[in-house]
Amino acid sequence: MKDPPGPRQFATTHWSLVGAARPGKASQTRAREALEELCRAYWYPLYAFVRNRGYSAIDAQDLTQTFFARIIETGGFAAADRERGRFRSYLLGAMKHFLANQWHRAQTQKRGGQVQFIEFDTLDPEARYAGASEQSDNPEYLFDREWALQTVAGALQALRDEMAVGKSEQFDALKGSLSSQDETPRDQIAARLGISEGAVKVAVHRLRQRYRKLLRAAIAETVSNEADLDDEMRYLVAVLRRR
Numbered sequence: 001m002k003d004p005p006g007p008r009q010f011a012t013t014h015w016s017l018v019g020a021a022r023p024g025k026a027s028q029t030r031a032r033e034a035l036e037e038l039c040r041a042y043w044y045p046l047y048a049f050v051r052n053r054g055y056s057a058i059d060a061q062d063l064t065q066t067f068f069a070r071i072i073e074t075g076g077f078a079a080a081d082r083e084r085g086r087f088r089s090y091l092l093g094a095m096k097h098f099l100a101n102q103w104h105r106a107q108t109q110k111r112g113g114q115v116q117f118i119e120f121d122t123l124d125p126e127a128r129y130a131g132a133s134e135q136s137d138n139p140e141y142l143f144d145r146e147w148a149l150q151t152v153a154g155a156l157q158a159l160r161d162e163m164a165v166g167k168s169e170q171f172d173a174l175k176g177s178l179s180s181q182d183e184t185p186r187d188q189i190a191a192r193l194g195i196s197e198g199a200v201k202v203a204v205h206r207l208r209q210r211y212r213k214l215l216r217a218a219i220a221e222t223v224s225n226e227a228d229l230d231d232e233m234r235y236l237v238a239v240l241r242r243r
Helices: 014-021 028-052 057-073 087-100 105-113 125-133 139-162 168-178 186-193 197-220 226-241
Strands: none
Touching: 028 057, 028 087, 028 139, 057 087, 087 139, 139 168, 139 197, 139 226, 168 186, 168 197, 186 197, 197 226
């Protein structure tokens, strides 16, 4: 049985979405689809960054929506080049530049605040932000933390999806082993699954290996080379460990 596709086999990456979102590189429909995918991936980290800069919840929502709308409108992604490094860094820099232009609420509504790429109300961003903002008053750190959490959540969901057929019970029993804080005692897992503790040890090892591969795959989508990939992996771990 072959392993699932690795990092460089993924059909769609964040950098390839950037290419699709450039004027002249795709149809208007594909450009919008690319924008929507990027928005879903990065809307909350950017929203938290804007919110932590002192904007109200409504203004932060409008500005985040408008940021994505305007970056497509003006060909803002034309300057984005995956050979220059991390997409995370590029996107945060672009948002800082956008905010430095001091777009007012009226401009936001005129330029794209009414274009709903993401239904903010259904995602309840303020409830999420209330908990996150208690951990830091540094907008850039908050952005990085939410990026890290989003990346980890995506890798975990990919792992869950892989095991959905035939191994969902095993995943539910073992998923706590991916975090030392949530790990269930091995004897309890063995009893739940009806296997030996030795078999549990092997299963946990394999699960962790696959999870790490999926996490690296997710980060590989946003960097240009192996060195940056290793750096981003280390940085992600450091961000999540920081309190």
